Amino acid sequence: MSAHRIANACRLNGAATVNFTFDGKPYQGKAGDSLASALLANGVVLMGRSFKYHRPRGLLGAGAEEPNALVSVDRGGGRFTPNLRATAVEIHEGLDARSQNRWPSLETDFGSINDRLGRFFPAGFYNKTFMWPRSFWEKLYEPSIRRMAGLGDAPSDPDPDVYDATYAHCDVLIVGAGPAGIDAALAASASKKKVFLIDEQDELGGGALADPALWGWLAESLKDLARLPNVTLLPRTTAFGYYHDNFIGAVERLTDHLPDPGHQAREKLWRIRAGEVVLAQGAIERPLVFEGNDVPGVMLAGAARTYLHRFGVAVGSRVALMATHDSGWKDLFALARAGVGVAVIVDLRESVDPALLAEAAELGLRVELGSAVIGVSGRLAVTGIEIARADGSGRHKLACDAVLMAGGWTPSVHLWSHSLGKLEWSEEWGAYLPGKANENVRCVGACGGNWSFGSGVHVGQLPTPKNPALLKAFVDFQNDVTAKDIALAIREGMKSVEHIKRYTTNGMATDQGKTSNLNALQLASSALDRPVQAIGLTTFRPPYTPQTFGALAGHAKDALFQPTRKSPIDSWAEAQGAVFEPVAQWRRARYFPRTGEDMHAAVNRECLAVREGVGIFDASTLGKIEVVGPDAAEFLNRMYTNPWKQLEPGRCRYGLLLREDGFITDDGVSARMAPDRFHLTTTTGGAARVLNMMEDYLQTEWPDLNVWLTSTTEQYAVIALQGPKTREVIAPLVEGIDLSSDAFPHMAVREGTICGVPTRLFRVSFTGELGFEINVPAAYGLHVWKQVWEAGQAHGITPYGTETMHVLRAEKGFIIVGQDTDGTVTPYDAGLDWAVGKKKPDFVGKRSLARPDIVASGRKQLVGLLTDDPNEVLIEGAQIVADPKQAIPMTMIGHVTSSYWSATLGRSIAMALVAGGFDRMGETLHIPSASGKTHTAKVVKPMFYDAEGSRLNG
Amino acid sequence: MILIHCPYCDDIRPELEFAYAGEAHIARPADPSALSDAEWEKYLFIRANPRGRHNERWRHVHGCGRFFNAVRDTVTDKFELTYKAGEPRK
């Protein structure tokens, strides 16, 4: 008999029996067991396979630090969670847990061939081996490595669970409900402060749960705290990150421990702002580094005491202790007093506290001082150890079925480090302790270095007479990093801990080196013969332990991932069967297919309908800003490239907006409604950016200007009617506006009513046809749209979407900012110098238009392209070369920015940014494609239709 | 999440309500055309980027909408103080 349940005092006495399975095999545990303790109680010590070498692994610890026993839990219906630490999984009736990273079974795993091949996988293996060529990495190396090395499988089904989230505020937040945390909570609660006490475990108590002498105190204290109205106790809650200004992120697990999760939220994300934070996170015991220290059954001494007292499980029947620290002796005495057989106490120190020796003698325990374990026998479970004196003499073997390691303690400074608190090296602890705080926070108990636990020595690796080049003595259990790997990294020139970490992957597993960082530092310190403090320390980052994506995402998924902005016409378009596309956060109708039409056919039909009759288009998403005040014209004159002061009320102007560096950032047609009032439009995606930019200049550069800016994007529905028959459609609906061409010319605005609704009626065109844009209050938008739609039936009115809008404007060479420009295009590059007021002394970006690199020749300029084969439609983004016969990599002189089939012209058209493009008119350029075919196209002016503009003035 | 004091609202609000707006006290020249290329380059592109105390602009974009100035330590991310636009450098 090895690990087993024992009858005497533990916290689970009298607990109900719970049935669960592990790898499909049924087991029984007790209510309150972790999966780890329940499996141990059933004699199961093999719980996982290691990441790289597929070595058999058992439990190292009993808490959050566990690196080996990673399992998957399947609750059915898509509820599948990989990579859970068995020490943190509470068993419940029907729990279905599975081991990972093994095939076909945990006992017989083909991947363990990696262990025999270990000498081929040294530190830096990935860096050295898989560098080139890239195709080998994508097709061969990565898939093979993914198959052989790894963690659990990612779930393939959508997560059916819902996740809750909340904000909370408190005066004092205490993380960790061990004795120190509970004391802090009692003290804080006495002053009537609002106190939160949170702990990652299902049961509050921390280290006290493994100490029967404290059970009475613990029960009383928790009863007191539970009674206090100003105290909130949050068990099963992991504080995973400490952010600025005492902002703590924590996840509370609500249903994973229940036999039936029902429909309530699985987890709850707490965002807590605390006046003061008290960290009481305790300390994590350090393993010792020796050959075979990862054989199942070799574990931390403190963990063995936790399994004994909290869960009533003996980790073995004949237990050995390898210690460099007093605390392990006390753990072993507890086991011995509970009736667990002891093989030997081995301690590296030549002398120890006489009191320990006396207690060992009283219990009749064999003690070997000045000695070390130098090997472990057994593959799937420990069967014995080999011991030698520190000088290598006196080698002998002993049988045992568990080995406890006591290498000292590492304070849990994870959250402290997140808060940017300083760390100071402590020789006594052989570890870093909290120093100067960066927030209103303090550490109490073991994580603050305040804990009496005896003394010890700290060594990177135990002495051994064996050849160090052949040893498998593990430092990082989760990433399979050995002492040999760290030695190799140092031999190959890695000197700082950051380099050693990345080269060996030590501390880079999901446990962030909770049990390995300090041993790696000690090893590096010895090898480099420099003090540990000189090696540096890697930075802990959130999360403290892995958290689910579900908890972090909360409600922000699917349709709620981000808001979808819909225009007032959206429901009509949907009822018409429109196909939508996202534009910024808006969803816009892209085209309106009729039965049997694909996008190409629908767009061709819509384009011709606008050119020959009348089309109706929802332009409500255009950004709109109302600019009001006596200095409104002066303000716009300074912002835009063109002159605004002489613009008469009732007239519109195309405005081009630059950044101060001279590059185009937005454009749009705007109208002067009154001497002190302008109706600006911006691109759909640029509205917020433009308003922010204008506010910036108004508030900080020209606060003397008397101007007010108001976003009116959502106040108006905008119905664009385009095509030669437009006037006939709206004429019967409009009142108070003379629609004749003389009274209402192109680029003018009038106010009146349409369908009885007040309107700002713009005569503008983004298609090159006669056009009007009807602005009405958003709430009336759908009403007016439907009336116009009805009135248009006699004229064959056709709804069109953004795709047709793109084609029609490209036929006219109108740019789309962000598609035909990319943030490095000036008005000159875009052929828009006509829109720049050259006589204006200043406007935003003007000085930059004289910058040397902007007046230099050879800049990319916007041109049109006509393919030699009119049926070829170039791919947007395709690169352009002058000579297709040149060697690869070719010199790319530009790229295609817009490209469409033009039904109006019966051929393809394209726009492109090409180096020196204006001087290349008539030149033939080449566009190689991924298929291997190289297209040829002639450079032309980007104006493909009605160059004289007769249609829009009709 | 940092807490930021808006000098216009005179209230401490979470970072989510604010937007960063670059280094403070870089005034747009009154007559850009009078500047040499080097001077214009300095205005456009050259920033202090200090390690430590930094005068910078923020906007209470999801609040009062005002731009204001702040002194923040770029190492610790701590705000020393905030003050209204137009007030002298602090």
Ligand SMILES: [Zn+2]
């Ligand atoms: Zn404010």
